[in-house]
Amino acid sequence: MQARVSDARAPGFWPLAIVFGLFVMFLYGPMLTIFVLSFQGPEGGLTFPLRGLSLHWFHALAAGLGTVDIAAAFRRSLLLGTVVMGFTVLLSLLAGLAFRKRLRGGDALFYVAIASLIMPSIIVSLGIGLQFRLVDTGVKAALSALGAEGTLEGYGSALGLLTSALGAHLTWTLPFGLLIMFAVFNRFDPSYEEAARDLGATPWQTFLHVVLPLIGPSVVGIGMFGFTLSWDEIARTSQAIGDVNTLPLELQGLTSTVTTPAIYALGTLTTVVSFLVMGVTAGLLAWLRKRQKRGRA
């Protein structure tokens, strides 16, 4: 009998490993090029060779790109991402808890969430844009019927960052949140809760002192998902945000007008933000795990 676990690689290992290596290069190569090119000297262009090394294009970015207010777009994206993160964590967590109980119509809700996940984004975006424009029409009609001319003139649109755009982003982040909650509670051992109940804990105490610390890392993960998905979202925001723009939307517009490495500098900057969020999340997870371990010891 041949030993099953041998040190020899299975046939096909090396060709597959090479394919994998090429795939990783394919993933990272282009990103690294723009990262490098964003540090071009003032004479540098959109392509290689690298002409000098400087922070010139980051300064150019800070000074502003044409008429576009990058700083404002940055703040808007940050605000929206943070709010989306909060709602995603809260609503997914609550829904996850609800799905553990008998939830009549839970199947339907699950399918709606999945449908939202795989719906072409342009359709969701268009629908929400339409919905809020109809709300505008309705509000304006109501205001003029009431004779509130002053309010009517002051009324802009119901479309906005924290109304329609927030809704559009949540239709994208919440299904991910729910799926993660399912994965979490599939592995969750309910005997911990029974023990807490037997010791006389109220449902709230059980949740706060037993369930939440156990699922804490995953909840943090859902928050990270919520933020990063929102931070990069274009398609669902495009028709649903009204007059203002988020950073990715500005960036998309800039691709056809800006012909300097400043756009790469912007790319490097947004990537750094994504990575900071991931880094903070990873740090938080490590800290939570350490606390869990200490609690057990």
Added chain:
Amino acid sequence: MARAVPAWWQAGPFAAVFGLFFLLPLALTLAVSFWNFNEYELIPAFSLRNYLTVFEGCGALGDRGNLCVTLATYASTLQLCALVWACTLALGFTVAYFLAFHVRSPGMQTALFVLCTVPFWTSNVIRMISWVPLLGRNGLVNDFLMGAHLVDHPVEWLLFSRFSVVLAFVHLYTMFMIVPIFNSMMRIDRSLLEAASDAGASAWQALWNVVVPLSRTGILIGSIFVITIVMGDFVTIGVMGGQQIASVGKIIQVQTSYLQFPLAAANAVILLAVVLMIIWGLTQLVDIRREL
């Protein structure tokens, strides 16, 4: 003891978001697709005008045998979709297979998996424009080809072409194939492979007769993701196609920018119908509810 919170109190806010921002907008889109409109306002009515406009001239082939705008756009979008689907599936399956069956230690598996996921967390637009320094007229690829005297003039079709669009899609969305397929593969009982090899199956036979059928749920889920993304896309096709390539999503976007909402709504309803038909067709191949 305090009573537990009723389930719907907890699921309510979650459900409300989807009711308000998903189901209601879809219903409104369907309704508005039958409305009339002029340059200033939408006019509630029931009219098939928008659908007739969308399919104008589609009844007969044009003089030179060319398709009407809508059908031509769908043909082009579907072709793009099929290409991207084939590429992401082949690449995603290979990568998932390598990670699931050839990388032995779970630690290494996680590390390599994370390595593939990291680029996913940077902005899509950044990942798209990061191809410009490589594929452009004076890009690295052309520099190399010119330097090696393989071509006399810079190759023009590398950027702002169907090629660059497919490349960008594969770059952006292969992860959507890898994750579900990897998940399915990790659930395959390894002893089945041993059984296959004991019964004399070659590696290819085991792959084709054991691994592929047992990974079909993952393949299906990944395919649905990729297909729905490509069918509705207008961002990637816009940026990487140099705003030159027609797609269904692009038509909808252009129509909304001219405030032709009823027309855009009609196009969205048709797009949704087409996507649902594709998904229905795929789910006929795999009973997803039994598999989950």
